[in-house]
Amino acid sequence: MECRTELTFNPKPSTIMHLDLNSCFATIEQQANPHLRGKPIAVAAYSTLLGCIVAPSVEAKTYGVKVGMRVKEGKFLCPSLIVLPPDPWKYRNVHLGLRKILGDYTDKFYPKSIDEFVLNLEGYPAYEKGMFNVGLKIKQRIKKEIGEWITVSIGIAPNRFLAKTAAGLHKPDGLDEINKENFKDIYASLALTGLCGIKIRNAARLNSMGIYTVLDFYEAPYWKLKSAFESILGYYWYLRLRGREVDDVIFARRSYGNSFALPKPLTSVEELSPVLSKLVEKTGKRLRRAGYKIRGVHLAISYRDGNFWHRGVTTPKVLFDSRDIYKIAFRLLNRSPYKGSVRELAVSVFNLLGEPSLQLELFDDLEKKERIVKAVDAVNERWGDFVITPARMMETKDVVIDRIAFGGVKELEEFTYR
Amino acid sequence: MIEKLSLPVSVGITFDHSKRKVVPKWILWEGKLYPVEKVGLHHTYREGRTLFHVFSVASKTLFFRLVLNTDTLYWRLEEISDGMPD
Numbered sequence: 297m298e299c300r301t302e303l304t305f306n307p308k309p310s311t312i313m314h315l316d317l318n319s320c321f322a323t324i325e326q327q328a329n330p331h332l333r334g335k336p337i338a339v340a341a342y343s344t345l346l347g348c349i350v351a352p353s354v355e356a357k358t359y360g361v362k363v364g365m366r367v368k369e370g371k372f373l374c375p376s377l378i379v380l381p382p383d384p385w386k387y388r389n390v391h392l393g394l395r396k397i398l399g400d401y402t403d404k405f406y407p408k409s410i411d412e413f414v415l416n417l418e419g420y421p422a423y424e425k426g427m428f429n430v431g432l433k434i435k436q437r438i439k440k441e442i443g444e445w446i447t448v449s450i451g452i453a454p455n456r457f458l459a460k461t462a463a464g465l466h467k468p469d470g471l472d473e474i475n476k477e478n479f480k481d482i483y484a485s486l487a488l489t490g491l492c493g494i495k496i497r498n499a500a501r502l503n504s505m506g507i508y509t510v511l512d513f514y515e516a517p518y519w520k521l522k523s524a525f526e527s528i529l530g531y532y533w534y535l536r537l538r539g540r541e542v543d544d545v546i547f548a549r550r551s552y553g554n555s556f557a558l559p560k561p562l563t564s565v566e567e568l569s570p571v572l573s574k575l576v577e578k579t580g581k582r583l584r585r586a587g588y589k590i591r592g593v594h595l596a597i598s599y600r601d602g603n604f605w606h607r608g609v610t611t612p613k614v615l616f617d618s619r620d621i622y623k624i625a626f627r628l629l630n631r632s633p634y635k636g637s638v639r640e641l642a643v644s645v646f647n648l649l650g651e652p653s654l655q656l657e658l659f660d661d662l663e664k665k666e667r668i669v670k671a672v673d674a675v676n677e678r679w680g681d682f683v684i685t686p687a688r689m690m691e692t693k694d695v696v697i698d699r700i701a702f703g704g705v706k707e708l709e710e711f712t713y714r
Numbered sequence: 715m716i717e718k719l720s721l722p723v724s725v726g727i728t729f730d731h732s733k734r735k736v737v738p739k740w741i742l743w744e745g746k747l748y749p750v751e752k753v754g755l756h757h758t759y760r761e762g763r764t765l766f767h768v769f770s771v772a773s774k775t776l777f778f779r780l781v782l783n784t785d786t787l788y789w790r791l792e793e794i795s796d797g798m799p800d
Contacts, residue, residue: 330754443754679763
């Protein structure tokens, strides 16, 4: 006898809203400079030909310019492409403006990245006005309070995943809902790889179980998805596609790190150590500002010939001073077996400890060291970053410039709670 | 074309108390007066404790990035652009 319990689509009304700022950095640049509006522009990590495009404008996208392309590829597709360097504080200010607006509707709003927010309006007075009306009102307020060129796509659904999917249905400036009434029609219009989280490998897994469309995916029984993913992920997808919530998880910070893609090829340890020092200084400052100490250092090196090497060490002592972190990172740098030209250097620290009491040492006066580090941090806080720096950091003035992390929101905590 | 600069500049502003808004009205740069047609964006950042206000403004033909140092109340011109590719 076969026992079947089919889980239906979530009958709960849509209370989740996903808001996505269209072509974020490029749109903000067009907002700032009205002479760029309606023109194909791209914000790139560097405006040189080998720089990586991080945000093409809506107009540039029509020429086929995409995120991740080199500037020269973008210019090849669109010779009139205007390339701009990133201006992180501009984008952070717009992010803060969005936070201010969204906070008027619910205090359950979660930034997913610099340009994406999730709102839960369940139980809030705004919900009574209707999710669509709230979406329209938010769009109006963004235009009035932040800038008339800024557009957002809004998706509404019973869970986060479908709200994000709905936000992607019409770009730019969309407002769509996926609910128990229309979900099958919308699934029928989507490609399997159009779902967030399903790319070629996952699509191949699903294909191997006879799942070729989003509707197949939805209609597949749980055991099939479990076999396809060979993990708990099959269960999560089974729930997601039925409008059930599985993505309302906030992961705690477990590390701090900084990386830098070198604009010119550096090979020797002597050439790399000033860059390493600056990365460590940046990481150390952020770490101490958040009130942490650490017991682990990690170094990752990408080489221009495609080689990649990384190594992490857990330290016996609790560390907080950038000079100590640097010593370990420098030792790791020397351990790399490759001696080629370096493309990217990344330092991170892990095993975060929230202000533990320091184990006193026989030869090192840790309390004194902590007071010195705090004094240096206070001077840098008052007069600007890198006013006091290690001498080895000389000649790195424009190296490791301010950046906004892709996809993550962890760095946002550092300026939203200033 | 975009040109990065860092030059002192004269800026005329108004403050509207009812809207609680400061708006740059004109820029005097290299002996030429540029009336501000539009303020695209206003944002702030800090260097140390010093707060800087950045006004991204446009005249009829040019874009200007104006930065006000709130410690000294001095204005600097940090960027001009004609909105055309390089």
